[in-house]
Amino acid sequence: MALKADSIIFGCGVFTSPDLGTRPCLAGLSFRKDLKKLGKWECCCGVLGQRAITPVEDEKPLNPSTTVEPQFSGVQRTEHTGFHRDLNSLPKPLSASDLSLSRNGGSKVRVAYQGVPGSYSEDAALKAYPNCETVPCDGFEAAFKAVELWLVDRAVIPIENSVAGSIHRNYDLLLRHRLHIVGEVQLDVNHCLMGVPGIRKEDLKRVLSHPQALDQCEKKLSSLGLTRINTDDTAGAAQIVASECDRETGAVASARAAAIYGLNIIEERIQDDEDNITRFMILAREPIIPGTDRPYKTSIVFSLEEGPGVLFKALAAFALRDINLTKIESRPQRKRPLRIVDDSNKGSPKYFDYLFYIDFQTSMAAPEAQFALGHLQEFAGFLRVLGSYPMEGQ
Template sequence: MALKASPIWVCPRTPCSDLGSSDLWSRNSGSAFNLRFDLEKSRKWECCCLAVLAQRAITSVEDEKPNVSGVEPSWGIERTQGNESRGFHKDLNLLPKPLSANDLSSCSKDGSKVRVAYQGLPGAYSEAAALKAYPKCETVPCDQFEEAFKAVELWLVDKAVLPIENSVGGSIHRNYDLLLRHRLNIVGEVQLQVNHCLLGLPGVRKEEIKKVLSHPQLQALAQCDIMLSNLGVVRINTDDTAGAAQMVASTGLRDTGAVASARAAEIYGLDVLAEKIQDDDDNITRFLVLAREHIIPGTDRPYKTSIVFTLEEGAGVLFKALAVFALRDINLTKIESRPQKQRPLRVVDDSNEGSAKYFDYMFYIDFEASMAEPRAQYALEHLQEFATFLRVLGCYPMDTGL
């Protein structure tokens, strides 16, 4: 049965230069869902995608070449030189085999065929989140968050798992900005219980520690303020928690410790001098799972949808925008505002002074509803009345267990 809602996944009303990405405003964007399709077209599309995936599956990463700017990639079977380019394959056994339902289900169950990028080194909390999402996946460390995004875009990995917020430290704003800059889709979330440990060289007592290293992005040092203050140590920022553990192991300094996971201690041969040293026992980090293609939303389990939008100037416009969800009993679980980098200030008329300047914001919202539900479709259609730009970042199953 065809859905009756009109396409509302991207709403272009503002010049693309405001956000620095021209294809961000296209209604036919690769990340946008087209809600109008019939069963026959859907079947043809699925067959085409399976053939593409099969071709990708038999091509090694080393054989793939990066896309050259201005040249469209070829998703079909690569042509050979000479007359063979116009003929059939002589050996039918060399043709790529389409993926079966068993192949697809095996990937989704245990992640045994999935490569997942994360920021940090082995033993990082992000790696633990990736293994929670895909227990048998191959994890791929990246130096920076943006490199994890690019690894997915360049087909070096299948997915990326990146932190987005912590229950104590708050949001990780860098990743919100990267979500808008890159064209990846949110396909899942992971909530991870974070247990910080004080690590040191074998045989060292925690009273001997004078300096402690850890990652500032997740605010690991700030989350263990009471413990570290009692020890009277000097706090030093590093690239990530696992990197701090690696530095302690490599330098061999007995007066230097690290705040990291127990798994990092095992990997780098350190002792756990103290466990669960965070100030708040309920220390949870939420991670997003990113992929090149979106997943088809359903209603078989609790789903969450993430969107980003901008609003026109006017009194009560934000209130009206949020009301479209309240009117349909849709629960908002997250709202984050970020100034637009390309156009940070908005100039408007003022009756007294002639003009005034305000920050111009992007609004990120998570709400508990699936895009397969009419109420979610109607809510976003209603939101378009106030939004100058609207993009769905992803619709994905909620992580309901820790």
């Protein structure tokens, strides 16, 4: 069930009062509007702060799915022949079911990502934190949990791709888990066709990769007449090809994956769209305290009460204050997807009840952002700030 919007759930750590000015608050924040004194806001880190623990949907985390080995004919798993790095020396991905409470005592920032070494997510983690220790996880859920259990300091999770669009699974996980967005990173995707050393593209009969990567390289792969076989991720495809040593099987993955697994790059940038960019979000247990010294982006999620033009009114809260919206995404509520207009349910129309995710280019430390969310609260049944963070490159 959606929370009633008598409070706004904030994780940004800043609130403004006409009496006190701008003050930081290190806890998750809720704001309550004093109806007797218009425009006065108070921090409610006690009782209302506890409400932030309850998600909008009453659902339990999904059980971690079992890993399914890719199945395809004509390729038998064999021991590697030594021309590539010893695969046994690579870190094994964490799973959601086997996360332990141990933690590395080193001083390096530990960053979780989904996939195996050489994945694009690991490339994004290294772009955000060049000297970090990357920790592979076998799924997005495991990466979220690794941060929550203090196994790692950050997680780098893809949220949208310029070709494939939004990654809806991660929008749902954002709502289910109590983590905060503390940054973003954009990665230029370079899909490479690769195989074992000494082969040419004419020798290949099949190619392995993630379904989206295969779709994004459809023209090139079709021109080569290759059979496309899905795997869990791009780097995992490179790992399989390296371990199989099959001269008729190639992979589509990153250049870094080829280097890690000892494969030769046959051709680079084989994607249909030259400009292929994936945007990743950086997650942490605690929010950062936003400032006004540089361009910031703020991400929120909310649901709306019933009424004509209510979405228009909600978005007008930002337009009236010259706040630029950079992203809007709608997702049906999973546990309460249908809203019934007439409680009698006799021939009455039903339609999806949505959650709206919005990114806007303003820091939560700015008064106009706080006033906009106060205005939005008048129409929202639920409102949560996912994070307020510096824009990439700022």
